[in-house]
Amino acid sequence: MNGSAATLVIDPRDDVAVALHAVARGETVAPGVVASADIPPGHKVALRPIAAGQDVRKYGWPIGHATRQIAPGDHVHTHNLATSLSGVEAYAYEPAPAEPLPAPEARTFQGYRRADGRVGTRNEIWVLCTVGCVARTAQKIAEAADRALRGRVDGVVALTHPFGCSQLGGDLDATRAMIAALAGHPNAGGVLILGLGCESNQLQALLDSAPHLDRARLRAFTAQSAGDEIEDGLAAVAELVAIAEHDRRTSCPVSDLVVGVKCGGSDGFSGLTANPVVGRIADKVCAAGGTAILTEIPEIFGAERLLMARASDEAVFREVAAVVNDFKSYFLGHGEPVSENPSPGNIEGGITTLEEKSLGAVQKAGRGPVTEVVRYGGQARRPGIVLLEAPGNDAVSSTALTAAGATVILFTTGRGTPLGFPAPTLKIATNSGLAQRKPRWIDFDAGRIAAGESLDAAAGRLMDLVVATASGQLTRAEENGEREIALWKRGVTL
Numbered sequence: 001m002n003g004s005a006a007t008l009v010i011d012p013r014d015d016v017a018v019a020l021h022a023v024a025r026g027e028t029v030a031p032g033v034v035a036s037a038d039i040p041p042g043h044k045v046a047l048r049p050i051a052a053g054q055d056v057r058k059y060g061w062p063i064g065h066a067t068r069q070i071a072p073g074d075h076v077h078t079h080n081l082a083t084s085l086s087g088v089e090a091y092a093y094e095p096a097p098a099e100p101l102p103a104p105e106a107r108t109f110q111g112y113r114r115a116d117g118r119v120g121t122r123n124e125i126w127v128l129c130t131v132g133c134v135a136r137t138a139q140k141i142a143e144a145a146d147r148a149l150r151g152r153v154d155g156v157v158a159l160t161h162p163f164g165c166s167q168l169g170g171d172l173d174a175t176r177a178m179i180a181a182l183a184g185h186p187n188a189g190g191v192l193i194l195g196l197g198c199e200s201n202q203l204q205a206l207l208d209s210a211p212h213l214d215r216a217r218l219r220a221f222t223a224q225s226a227g228d229e230i231e232d233g234l235a236a237v238a239e240l241v242a243i244a245e246h247d248r249r250t251s252c253p254v255s256d257l258v259v260g261v262k263c264g265g266s267d268g269f270s271g272l273t274a275n276p277v278v279g280r281i282a283d284k285v286c287a288a289g290g291t292a293i294l295t296e297i298p299e300i301f302g303a304e305r306l307l308m309a310r311a312s313d314e315a316v317f318r319e320v321a322a323v324v325n326d327f328k329s330y331f332l333g334h335g336e337p338v339s340e341n342p343s344p345g346n347i348e349g350g351i352t353t354l355e356e357k358s359l360g361a362v363q364k365a366g367r368g369p370v371t372e373v374v375r376y377g378g379q380a381r382r383p384g385i386v387l388l389e390a391p392g393n394d395a396v397s398s399t400a401l402t403a404a405g406a407t408v409i410l411f412t413t414g415r416g417t418p419l420g421f422p423a424p425t426l427k428i429a430t431n432s433g434l435a436q437r438k439p440r441w442i443d444f445d446a447g448r449i450a451a452g453e454s455l456d457a458a459a460g461r462l463m464d465l466v467v468a469t470a471s472g473q474l475t476r477a478e479e480n481g482e483r484e485i486a487l488w489k490r491g492v493t494l
Contacts, residue, residue, distance in 0.1 A: 007045060008272060008450070011060035016044040016076050018058075018268055018350070020450055029073065036073040042268025042350035042414070042431070044076040056081055059271065061303070063356035076352070083339040083353040085302055088328050091321040096309035099367040101287035105463075110249035110471035111256060111407075112186065115214060119256040120186035121407040121424055121470040123247050125149075125156045125240050127192045127233070128179055130206060131164030131199035134223050138194050141233035149238065152245040153189055154472075156237060159422055159485045164201035171491030172200055177377030178487055180210035181403035183218065184379075187423060189247050190217045190240025192233060197224030217243060249472065255289035257470060258380060260406030260423065261364035262295065264394040266342070267414025268350025269430040271360020273458075274412035274446040278428065280459035281410060281466060282366035286384055293380055293406050294365040295388040295397045297327040301338055302355030303362045307387065312369040319373035323389050341392065345415045364412065376488060380405045394419060395486035402485075408470055410462075416441050420477025422485055424469050427476060428462070443476050 007017035007029045017030055023039035030047050039045050044058065050070040055062040064083045070076060111119040127142040129135050135158075142158035149156060159182060163175050179201070183191045191213075195203035203222055207213070219236035223229040261278050263270055282292035294300075300307060304324045311317035328338045341354045351357045371384030377400075380386040390400035394411075398421035401409055409423050414430040416438045429435040432447030444465055449458050469475060477483070 009047070010058060010272065013057055013060045015046060015048055015050055015057045017047055018272060019043050019045060033072045036071065037075045039075050040350065044268070044350065044352070046070045046072050046074045046076050048072055055084070058356055059359040061355070061359055063302075063359065064353040077350070078347060078352055081352045083355060085339040085354055087332055087338060088325045091305070091308060093314050093317045094309055095311065095317075098369060101283050101368055104288040105254060105284060107467060108251040108253055109257070109467045111252040112189065112247050113250055113252060114186045116212075118186040118405070119252045119407070120188070121472075122154045122187040123189040123244055124154045124187060125190045125192070125237055125244060126182065126185070126188040126422075127156065127158040127194065127237070128183055129160050129164070130179065130193065130195040130201045130203050132160070132162035133165065133196045133199065134194050134229075135160035135162065137223060137229055137233070140230055141192070141194070141237065144230070145234055145237040145241075148234075149241045152241050156241075157483050159483065161485055161487050163487050163489060165199040166494035167200050168492050168494065171489065174377050174490070175487055176201055176206050176209055178399070178403050180206055180213070181377060181379060182422065182485070183210065184213050185402060185405070185422070187407055189244030190237075191219070192236050192240065193218070193220040194229070194233060195220070195222040197222035253288065254285060255383070257285050257290040257466075258293065258405045258407050259285050259290070259466070260293045260295070260398070260401030260404070260409040262394070262398055262401060262409055263299075263361050263364060263412040265413045265415030265417055266346050266349065266351060266357060266360065267430055269447065269450060270351075270412055270414050271363055272430075273449040274414075274428045274430040275360055275363040277446050277449065277455055277458045277462055278364045278410045278412055279366035280455060281462055282364065282385065283368060284459070284463055286366065286368035289383050291380055291383050291386055291405070292365065292368070293386045293388050293401055293404055294362070295390040295401055296361065296392040297323060297389055298331070298338075298341060299354070299361045299392045300324070300358050301328070302353075303358035306362055307365065307370055310368070310370045310385070312371045312384065316370055316373060320370065320387060323373055323375070323387065327389070349414050364410070374404055376400055378404065391488060393486065395421070395484055396488045398425065399485040399487065408466060410466070412446070418477070418480065418482055419484060420475070420480070420482030422483065424475045425477050426465060426469060440480060441476055
């Protein structure tokens with residue numbers, strides 16, 4: 001990377017530089033290039049003449065095409081740059097040479113090793129529901145139990161949703177699979193599943209679909225069959241706490257970590273600071289034999305070939321191509337373009353096209369091989385980089401990351417959000433201004449990289465925080481009581 005004091009050029013092939021701070025008209029942005037307009041921080045400025053229709057490069061790759069002539073020093077954004085994405089594509093298997101990963105770190109975290117060998121970073125009791133009709137009942141049980149029993153376990157948490165009835169076919173199957181996957185998560189030392197009784201997502205069918213669940217640490221009943229569902233729920237949770245309170249943290253290698261990586265409210269600094277440093281953490285975890293899970297399939301459109309080139313074999317490549325094209329078909333089947341992104345907040349922060357957003361987003365996956373593709377509701381089974389099918393929505397994709405096995409989530413953001421998810425979620429600010437404005441939301445300031453901190457130094461700081469979090473240190477979202485799930489609703493509602 002290079003540039004002036006005002007801008008940063010990410011790749012020598014780039015046609016644009018990124019403003020590191022607000023650039024005034026007339027300010028020098030590169031040797032021989034003067035800004036022809038005011039450029040907000042995180043936005044792009046042209047370094048050379050770009051003809052109408054010509055590809056515009058950032059990160060060394062096209063991020064769209066110029067819609068009109070662009071002169072050096074011009075602000076490059078929605079008024080003169082547009083996406084080049086269209087629809088489903090044919091992909092060729094073109095593996096790239098494997099990039100070296102860092103030497104494995106001989107460090108440990110204090111985790112809870114479960115009977116199936118997986119390691120949790122929390123020892124909580126989770127109260128789940130089959131259907132939204134009993135969501136508030138589940139919350140009442142969890143709130144009362146947490147007040148009465150906290151200190152014996154890490155907490156009692158209700159993870160509720162509004163679905164589970166009036167669903168059909170694959171839509172219902174996906175809801176059932178997600179609840180079953182969450183019920184088997186290693187961060188839960190015990191699980192209560194509360195049903196209603198008449199819903200589409202029948203409790204017994206859910207239990208029958210999940211033979212992997214540890215039945216000694218599971219309680220389940222329907223509210224319609226209970227004498228008093230609150231009392232029965234509190235009694236069930238008390239039984240689970242009596243088991244889980246004997247669990248103890250032990251030293252576990254980094255290879256036991258499963259890290260989910262996610263971005264939300266991205267800005268022009270996401271691909272320069274927070275996402276690259278999270279990619280370094282993915283590299284460290286994968287080098288040790290652990291797993292990093294990347295999701296948000298619509299937010300890799302335009303950068304998917306970078307991941308395909310890293311597929312561990314041709315079979316994985318075909319699975320990556322299939323999940324990408326399936327998601328494109330999902331958009332097209334609903335009459336929507338595949339490029340219906342970035343969001344208004346992304347655009348205000350300096351991201352113009354989906355290609356630009358995607359090229360910044362995939363940096364969260366580091367350099368390791370893509371070893372597995374997991375469909376929505378499935379669980380990661382292989383170490384390395386796992387690509388998970390889920391949409392870009394923050395709550396839906398972070399829930400899917402947890403269900404897939406993530407025990408810590410690294411969430412990069414340029415705009416900020418108070419949301420928290422089932423697994424401990426570290427919010428990583430792309431810019432220092434956000435970290436300073438929202439200290440109750442933000443766990444880590446990656447904006448220091450734009451001010452000159454090296455990626456290696458920032459990655460060292462962040463890895464220390466990941467290990468501390470995995471060992472029990474609370475995230476800002478946990479301190480604030482922010483714990484949510486959201487399900488990907490598809491198909492017919494009766």
